[in-house]
Amino acid sequence: MVKRVSLWNAGCPVARSLDAIGDWWSLLIIRDAFHGKRRFGEFQTGLGISKGVLTVRLRDLVQRGIFETAPASDGTTYREYLLTAKGRGLFPVIVALRQWGEDFLFADGESHSLLVDRERGAPIARLKVRSADGRSLVWSDTKVTG
CATH class of the missing domain: 1.10.10.10 (Winged helix-like DNA-binding domain superfamily/Winged helix DNA-binding domain)
Known part of the structure; x- marks a missing residue:
């Protein structure tokens, strides 16, 4: 092992x-x-x-x-x-994994669980990566430093 x-x-x-x-x-x-x-x-x-x-x-x-x-x-x-x-801080990680799975691991129309807003019952918005000034970013808009 x-x-x-x-x-x-x-x-x-x-x-x-x-x-x-x-x-x-x-x-x-x-x-x-x-x-x-x-x-x-x-x-x-x-x-x-x-x-x-x-x-x-x-x-x-x-x-x-x-x-x-x-x-x-x-x-x-x-x-x-x-x-x-520290554990509750993992919520966005779980949401990101969920949304990635919804996007890439289910066939169109295939049934799966949904994460919804408890108050309104509507599906939550998609997570977005944003710059400090609020611009939406994709992976190619970023780099690692240090």
């Missing part, structure tokens, strides 16, 4: 972000947390992930400050996993 290499000290923010998130299971756990799941069993049932893999992923996400644990809101002895500010 190949040992995972840490990208924590990389000079690239994308590499460090991927190191913090871990893998695709972690992103799906985070996605489900945005959908209101909080308990181990909810994540496990919804994702069909093994208990062992889920235990490791949740522990890592807590250690990395993306989740925190708290007593269950219903007063039971269970613990709940809550997104921290």
Whole structure:
């Protein structure tokens, strides 16, 4: 088995972000947390992930400050996993992945879930990359420095 290499000290923010998130299971756990799941069993049932893999992923996400644990809101002895500010900051990442998937991974007319504005029930607007002065940018309008 190949040992995972840490990208924590990389000079690239994308590499460090991927190191913090871990893998695709972690992103799906985070996605489900945005959908209101909080308990181990909810994540496990919804994702069909093994208990062992889920235990490791949740522990890592807590250690990395993306989740925190708290007593269950219903007063039971269970613990709940809550997104921290760092975890909630991943919302645009999840939306960007969702919109990319909608654009490139579904056939025309193929059914898929939608992210809608809770207040109005309408699909959310497309994410846009903008300059500091508000201009819309595409990849070729940007460069990495430093």
